Structure formats: structure tokens, C-alpha cells
Amino acid sequence: MVGRQGQGGGAGNKAGARRAGLDFPRPxxxxxxxxxxxxxxxxxxxxxxxxxxxxxxxxxxxxxxxxxxxxxxxxxxxxxxxxxxxxxxxxxxxxxxxxxxxxxxxxxxxxxxxxxxxxxxxxxxxxxxxxxxxxxxxxxxxxxxxxxxxxxxxEILQAAVQRLRNKVEYTSLPAYLMPEEFTLPELQRTYEIVLDRPLEKSAFRTRMLSADLIEPIDKMRKGPNRPAQLYRLKAAAAPVYFARTFNAPE
Amino acid sequence: MVGRQGQGGGAGNKAGARRAGLDFPRPxxxxxxxxxxxxxxxxxxxxxxxxxxxxxxxxxxxxxxxxxxxxxxxxxxxxxxxxxxxxxxxxxxxxxxxxxxxxxxxxxxxxxxxxxxxxxxxxxxxxxxxxxxxxxxxxxxxxxxxxxxxxxxxEILQAAVQRLRNKVEYTSLPAYLMPEEFTLPELQRTYEIVLDRPLEKSAFRTRMLSADLIEPIDKMRKGPNRPAQLYRLKAAAAPVYFARTFNAPE
DNA sequence: ACACTTAGTTGTACTGTCCAACTTACTTAG
DNA sequence: CTAAGTAAGTTGGACAGTACAACTAAGTGT
The missing domain is CATH 3.90.79.10 (Nucleoside Triphosphate Pyrophosphohydrolase)
Structure with missing residues (x-):
């Protein structure tokens, strides 16, 4: 064992005059x-x-x-x-x-x-x-x-995308990409964009609503078609872990 | 914006004589x-x-x-x-x-x-x-x-334990704590030790076996009671993600 | 021979996804 | 004004996998 440096073990440095030898190159x-x-x-x-x-x-x-x-x-x-x-x-x-x-x-x-x-x-x-x-x-x-x-x-970017997509499968992370008020279909579209894959509508709804991390607010979005319920991230919305995944056909 | 250092942006350093200013204290x-x-x-x-x-x-x-x-x-x-x-x-x-x-x-x-x-x-x-x-x-x-x-x-140790326990819930990590040959009950006990919680026997078995990461070998362990089938980690056994968790009563 | 222990299986209840079909409400074309 | 179109949200049946308890099988020790 050669050239031992500070923190690791007990050996210590020879002189000791220069504060326990921190005079080596640092990254x-x-x-x-x-x-x-x-x-x-x-x-x-x-x-x-x-x-x-x-x-x-x-x-x-x-x-x-x-x-x-x-x-x-x-x-x-x-x-x-x-x-x-x-x-x-x-x-x-x-x-x-x-x-x-x-x-x-x-x-x-x-x-x-x-x-x-x-x-x-x-x-x-x-x-x-x-x-x-x-x-x-x-x-x-x-x-x-x-x-x-x-x-x-x-490589770092690659790792980040993978981490994001992995976590999206079983957490509520995409909620942080949403504006303050959003509808469930909008949230679902965000999930789909991140995962680059269509999701199952009804499974997504039931899981989202039972996860207790978003709450409906007393407003509706008046879309071009049907009006939709608005939701908001709940106060202490730590990422929630889901059980399964929800796949859409094809 | 003051004291900009190297990598970040375009501004660059005044002199440039000392190889683009790397002469600042490093951690x-x-x-x-x-x-x-x-x-x-x-x-x-x-x-x-x-x-x-x-x-x-x-x-x-x-x-x-x-x-x-x-x-x-x-x-x-x-x-x-x-x-x-x-x-x-x-x-x-x-x-x-x-x-x-x-x-x-x-x-x-x-x-x-x-x-x-x-x-x-x-x-x-x-x-x-x-x-x-x-x-x-x-x-x-x-x-x-x-x-x-x-x-x-x-704090680091704390984080490691939490990561380990989290991952154990849905991956095959504990298999790396096993010897080369092991029985299913032994593997389950390892999971239980890591999680500090009893697991459901039949659910554990079906999931483990369907996860395709261990394979039975042509040997039995002659325990003090019944003999038990020996398994081995499959060759390219990257951690496998499971679907749900398996809880035991009480 | 008997109780005891552990490996492994079986069966029922239940939960949640997968999937298609449906209702509801609004917009736009004719 | 009506009909077609589109998106929000619901309903119900098929299916998979967990939760749980009860069971069988195969060894050990007294």
C-alpha cells in the first residue's frame, strides 16, 4: 500500500508539519x-x-x-x-x-x-x-x-432521460412539469410525452385519483368540447410510488 | 455575475496566460x-x-x-x-x-x-x-x-440502507448477497432480513420463479428437514423490476 | 411410532390493470 | 336548428397477480 492519503486510514504522514498532508493534486x-x-x-x-x-x-x-x-x-x-x-x-x-x-x-x-x-x-x-x-x-x-x-x-443526458422515464413508470414526477392547474387528460398527455408511449385512459384515472396526490379544485376548464375538471398538486406532494404500469393497446 | 470560472459560459478570463484560469481553490x-x-x-x-x-x-x-x-x-x-x-x-x-x-x-x-x-x-x-x-x-x-x-x-449510511430497501421491494438485488447456490427459502430469508419484515411465501415463490432471473440446478440441499431445490443466479442477471410487493400478515 | 419442522402446493377472495363500449357535453358544418 | 364530430368521463367483463389459510410431502429427533 503506497502513498496513502489522509482520510482513509490510520497510517498518517511522515512529517506532519503541513497539516496532515493535504498537499496532493485535487480533481x-x-x-x-x-x-x-x-x-x-x-x-x-x-x-x-x-x-x-x-x-x-x-x-x-x-x-x-x-x-x-x-x-x-x-x-x-x-x-x-x-x-x-x-x-x-x-x-x-x-x-x-x-x-x-x-x-x-x-x-x-x-x-x-x-x-x-x-x-x-x-x-x-x-x-x-x-x-x-x-x-x-x-x-x-x-x-x-x-x-x-x-x-x-x-452520457449524463442519457442517464437523466432514463432515470426520468424509469421513475415516471411508478411515481408522480411528471406532475412537476404541469402548471398549477391542470386537467387529468392534460396530466396523462404529459406522462405520454415523457414515456413516448400511449397510456390506458381508465387505468390512468383510477390510479391517479387513488394515489392521493392531486386534488380537484372548484373550477372547470371549458375546452373546445366537453368541460373538464381542474386539479392541483396536493400540498406536500412528495413523489408517490405506484404499483403497476398502465399500457395502452398497439 | 461575478468571478465566472472556466467551464460554465463564454465570458472567459482576463489574461489567459495561465491556461484559462484554473487557479482557484478546489474541493x-x-x-x-x-x-x-x-x-x-x-x-x-x-x-x-x-x-x-x-x-x-x-x-x-x-x-x-x-x-x-x-x-x-x-x-x-x-x-x-x-x-x-x-x-x-x-x-x-x-x-x-x-x-x-x-x-x-x-x-x-x-x-x-x-x-x-x-x-x-x-x-x-x-x-x-x-x-x-x-x-x-x-x-x-x-x-x-x-x-x-x-x-x-x-447520513450516507442512512441513504444507502434506504436505497437498498427501496430497491429490494421491486428488484432482485438481494440475490447478490447469496452464495452461488441457494434455495428459495434461503433467498426469501435474505429478502426478509434486508426488509426487516416477513414476506408471503407463495407470492414470493411465484414471482421469483416467473421473474426469470434464477434457474434451478440439478441438485438438492439436504436440509435438516425436507430436501430443497437449489437455484443459481442466471448468467446475465441484471436487476429485475417486479410489479407489486408481497406482504405477509401481522 | 410419534411429534416436529420445513419445502412446496392448492384454492379462494380480492385488487387493480387491460380493453372496449358507452354516456355526456360542447363545437362546428350544413 | 339539426346532425355529425370530438373529447371527458363512466361502466363492466376478462384477466393477472397478491393475500391468506389450509393442505401435502419429506426429512429429523426422541
């Missing part, structure tokens, strides 16, 4: 956020265009919003993520969940780096209001443009 | 592993006793195995985790999954630090063979000793 540490919303009947991600200053890797490429942790300003990782999210979208309290971390010697040409990835869901209404100048929404599946992403951001 | 970066096994009919975690060299925080406390990333030896985070796992247990290829990351200005008295936490499952048979001298198994729930843990490791 770069960043936070990246995968921000989803639904626009134009499709799932979209927010990407930012990278700069092309000298020494900047992946100049002019698209990337997930993010950046290095600022040890002076960020109290913790989540605060860092919220700061970057607010800077790019103006949204302050969306659904925010940690996705995972990616770190290796090669993912950033500037050196060993590790990024902490988060993913956020914001409602369509908030998606356009205070967007940063260098940020832009891109559709996920479908005929949309597929920009090449910087670093390993393609 | 300490470590990897910690929550290693579970089942011993003596109870879920156990591996903890290591910290040293008491000068400048070492939490001297003599118990902690999760882990330590700083070594940018010279570790190609990526997972390799770092596997290295530390092998150092402490001798096990080389267990079930290993990323759990999440914890980072803040205060979690380590030595400065802003971020840890990447993993969790591993190893079979009982491998739990004792090549244990490091400073490592020890601790039972999780039950009357066992509850050692105070260093850093925020209590």
Missing part, C-alpha cells in the same frame, strides 16, 4: 444540471453554448448548464446546483434531484475532473421567461436537431 | 463505500477505525471505508471505489452501484470537500476472508452497537 469539481420541460408537445432539455476563449475545451459546442464549484459562494452541492439553475432559467424552486456523478482522468482535457449531475423539472410556463442569453431548449426525441455535446454530457 | 474529493453483507441472520455494514495522527479529523472514530481520489492511480471514480473495496475486503467484483454525492464547506474540518458514495453487496462467504486489520462488520438494525460515525457518514 476539478463541477456541477451540471439536466433541466427538463415540456414545450410544443415534446420533452425538451436546456443546453448552453460554450465560449471560445483561449484554453476553453469544446469551444462553441453545446453543453449542459453547469460549472465549477465555487468554494467561496456555494455552501454545498445542491446550493451550487440551485444557483446555476437560477442563473440560467430564473426558476428558483423546481423539482431538483441528484442524478449521479461522473469523474475520470480523461473527461476534461484540463485534467482529472469530477462532476456532480442534478436533474430538474420545470413547468412549461416557467421555461421561457428568464432564459439566459446563451441557453436554448432542445427537443429530446423526435426529428429535432441532435447537437453534439461537450465532455461526457451526452 | 477535496473522496470516495466512500457502503459495503453490505448478511452475517448471523442480520444485515451488516463494514466500518473502519480512523487513525489518530496529528491533524486527522475524527480520530479513532468509525467511518465508512474510503479516502481521497488519487489522480495518479485512479482512472475514474468507479475504479477508485473498486480499489478501496478490494483493499478492505479482498473482494474484486461484487455488485457495485453509485449511491450519490455529498459535498459542502463544512462536512470535513479540513475544508470544502465532496465525496462520491458507492454501495456494494457481497455474499456472506466473502465477508470474512481477507478483511483489513482496521475493518470490522457492524450489524445494522437490532440490538447491535451503534457507533458514532465520522463526517456525515451516518
Amino acid at each position: 476539478l469539481t463541477s456541477v451540471d444540471i439536466v433541466i427538463f420541460t415540456i414545450r410544443l408537445e415534446a420533452l425538451h432539455v436546456l443546453l448552453v453554448r460554450r465560449g471560445h476563449a483561449e484554453g476553453e475545451p469544446f469551444p462553441d459546442a453545446q453543453a449542459l448548464p453547469g460549472g465549477f464549484v465555487d468554494v467561496a459562494r456555494d455552501r454545498d452541492l445542491e446550493a451550487c446546483a440551485r444557483r446555476k439553475l437560477a442563473e440560467k432559467t430564473g426558476v428558483v424552486s423546481p423539482y431538483l434531484e441528484q442524478l449521479g456523478s461522473w469523474g475520470s482522468a480523461t473527461r476534461d482535457p484540463r485534467g482529472w475532473s469530477a462532476t456532480h449531475a442534478y436533474f430538474a423539472l420545470i413547468p412549461a410556463s416557467a421555461a421561457e421567461t428568464a432564459l439566459a442569453a446563451d441557453a436554448q431548449w432542445f427537443p429530446l426525441y423526435g426529428a429535432g436537431v441532435k447537437p453534439r455535446l461537450a465532455f461526457d454530457h451526452q | 477535496l474529493t473522496s470516495v466512500d463505500i457502503v459495503i453490505f453483507t448478511i452475517r448471523l441472520e442480520a444485515l451488516h455494514v463494514l466500518l473502519v477505525r480512523r487513525g489518530h495522527a496529528e491533524g486527522e479529523p475524527f480520530p479513532d472514530a468509525q467511518a465508512l471505508p474510503g479516502g481521497f481520489v488519487d489522480v495518479a492511480r485512479d482512472r475514474d471514480l468507479e475504479a477508485c471505489a473498486r480499489r478501496k473495496l478490494a483493499e478492505k475486503t479482498g473482494v474484486v467484483s461484487p455488485y457495485l452501484e453509485q449511491l450519490g454525492s455529498w459535498g459542502s464547506a463544512t462536512r470535513d474540518p479540513r475544508g470544502w470537500s465532496a465525496t462520491h458514495a458507492y454501495f456494494a453487496l457481497i455474499p456472506a462467504s466473502a465477508a470474512e476472508t481477507a478483511l483489513a486489520a482496521d475493518a470490522q462488520w457492524f450489524p445494522l438494525y437490532g440490538a447491535g452497537v451503534k457507533p458514532r460515525l465520522a463526517f456525515d457518514h451516518q
